[in-house]
Amino acid sequence: MKKSLAYSKNRILIWILTALLFVLLLTLDQVSKSWIRLNIPTGRDISVIPGILSLTNINNTGAAWSFLSGKSFIFEIIAVIAVFVFCFSFTLKETILVI
Numbered sequence: 001m002k003k004s005l006a007y008s009k010n011r012i013l014i015w016i017l018t019a020l021l022f023v024l025l026l027t028l029d030q031v032s033k034s035w036i037r038l039n040i041p042t043g044r045d046i047s048v049i050p051g052i053l054s055l056t057n058i059n060n061t062g063a064a065w066s067f068l069s070g071k072s073f074i075f076e077i078i079a080v081i082a083v084f085v086f087c088f089s090f091t092l093k094e095t096i097l098v099i
Contacts, residue, residue, distance in 0.1 A: 018087050 036057050040046055045056035 015087060022083060022087075 036055055040055060040057040042057050042059060045054045047054045
């Protein structure tokens with residue numbers, strides 16, 4: 001019985017840590033995008049590490065090459081489903097994903 005309880009606590013802890021990581025990454029993504037929108041004019045770039053890394057402000061409302069442009073809700077739904085599938089499969093004792 002104790003083994004089962006410990007396994008349940010570990011599973012809950014993994015869910016909490018995964019959710020916190022997800023929220024942290026989502027927050028960092030949105031904060032960086034907001035900062036770029038506010039500080040870099042569209043079409044311009046700034047050098048972060050000269051010759052190695054620069055940030056450019058471009059607008060793309062779709063996926064690659066503006067595929068499904070203006071239909072971002074589709075990608076949001078797919079992303080949320082993917083996160084839940086990942087989290088659920090991550091907590092299983094034997095992870096089985098069939099795609």
